[in-house]
Amino acid sequence: MPVILAKYMGDYVGQEVTLQGWVRLKRKHGKIRFVELRDGSAFVQCVFIKGETSDQAMEDFKKLTQESSIEVTGVVQQNPRDGSYELLVKEMKIYQISEPFPITPKEHGIDFLMDHRHLWLRSKRQWAILRVRAEIIKACRDFFDERDFVLVDSPILTPNAAEGSTTLFKTDYFGETAYLTQSGQLYSEAAIAAFKKVYCFGPTFRAEKSKTRRHLMEFWMVEPEMAFATLEDVMNLAEEFVEYIVARVLDKRMEELKILERDISKLEKIKRPFIRMTYTEAVEQLHKLGSDIVWGDDFGGDDETILTKQYDKPILVHRFPASFKAFYFELDKENPELALGVDVLAPEGYGEIVGGGERSADIKHLLEKIREEGIPEENYKWYLDLRRYGSVPHGGFGLGIERTVAWICGLHHVRETIPWPRMLNRLYP
Known part of the structure; x- marks a missing residue:
């Protein structure tokens, strides 16, 4: 049988x-x-x-x-x-024969459900969300594999920060200080000189003391990096990638989306071309919509929500003030105050799901930025070597899996998008 x-x-x-x-x-x-x-x-x-x-x-x-x-x-x-x-x-x-199951039949608060996450996973809703997550992850791998990107795994334990050192988790590494990775990007920049197009995919960690519905301490990112690429190439790839993921979920996980009561018509509108605007244009539009954001400030969650609710497609915001971008961004030759970065903001108020841009290929610029920001130069000796031996224009981005799952599934909070969420006040189970 x-x-x-x-x-x-x-x-x-x-x-x-x-x-x-x-x-x-x-x-x-x-x-x-x-x-x-x-x-x-x-x-x-x-x-x-x-x-x-x-x-x-x-x-x-x-x-x-x-x-x-x-x-x-x-x-x-x-x-x-x-x-x-x-x-x-x-x-x-x-x-x-199971003992009386604690999750049902009555309604429970979120703290109770999170304490019983190991049992909550069995519910129809959580089953549907995590099957959509699995499909998104498979789509990410298929997309890059089909386009000749090589998977190059980056380390989880690193000797230095990829971005701000204030959001790092520290650990002892046989007498040395090590950090849980914030991003595999810097290592992917090394790998492109061997393979031209690469991606890494794994858990990343941010010790950011945030309780918003968009933040986790441990989350997963897929990060492609390309040699001989400009900001325009990065934006084109990001558009194609996001469209591909949504189309895959609509094709393979319609039953799960029905269980989640997701409005499919909104996802069916996710077709290229997406909306594009500069940071300056975005600030001007936000002012018209009632935001008090000041030019030179990074977007807050409320700003992203206000902006994305105006459109039924993702928005690519590009050319941000260099003042709040990481040291490795290339500068806009027409206006050196701007960094050649891009964020992809999902519609319906979901905000940033992709962040990236063109990296600086100039060792002099990188050294200036490192010294300006007081970053220990010796920690980045290997990274600077990449600009000494065959440096080329290059760029890439990172897509956050949990925020993407939240958007596609129509969820209010990212805590349901990962089997075992790690939040500011939650490490159990």
Whole structure:
């Protein structure tokens, strides 16, 4: 008897199969009994009918509780009312009768749910979110692999900061100080001289004491980097990438989006070209919309929300004041006060999901910026070497997985976008 995943039941109509999973709920309707089974791949109705189902299985049905683990064998049939597939149960094996499940049936506050994250993952909503996340991650890898980018893993433990040293997690490294990485970008800049186009993909860490709905202490980023690339190349790649991810989710995860009650029509509008504007143009528009942002200040979450609610496509904001950008950005030759950076802001108020730009290829400029900012020059000796041996224009960006999942799924907070969120006051479970 084949043991199959529930999502493949359509291939076995009229045949006898075995499913293994957990009881989501059970109910009775007259003399017929029903179990909604979840097996990780789908949710399926299992039907118990006296005369068709064994007497033992009918008796064991009475014992079942939510989250009991079972194995059911029966015939796959199609429900004529809605076209869904269900299992007419012949036999049932019980692995364990679950204790009373703490998550349901009543409503719970977010702290309770986060304390029980290990159980909350089993809910239909969380199942759907994390399957969308898995599809987004697969889409990221497929996109770059299909375009001849080489995956070059960057280290998680680093001797120095990629950006501001005030948001680093420190740890002891056999008597030396090491930091959890904020970004793999600097290492990818080294790798492009070997492979031309690379990407890294992994966890990154920011010790930023923020409690906003967009921040986590540990999050995942995919970071492409390209040799012989300008800001324009970076923006074009970012547009193509975001469009690709959304299209993939719409193609492969429509059922999950329905469970999340996501407005699909908004995602269907994510087609190139996106909206582009300079930082200066964005500030001018924000002033018209009532923001009190001052030219020279970085965008806050409220500014991004105000701006993105004006459009139904992502916005690429580029050419920021160099004063608040990292030392490694190339400067705009037409206005050296501006850095050739770009942020991609997702619509519907979700804000920044991509940050990047063109990197400085000039060792003199980098040395000036390092000395200006008081950064220990010896920590970046290897990074400066990249400008001594075959330096070329180059650039790239980082896309935050959790913010992208939140946007595509239509979630209010990023805490639901990762299996085990690490937030300012949460390290458990």
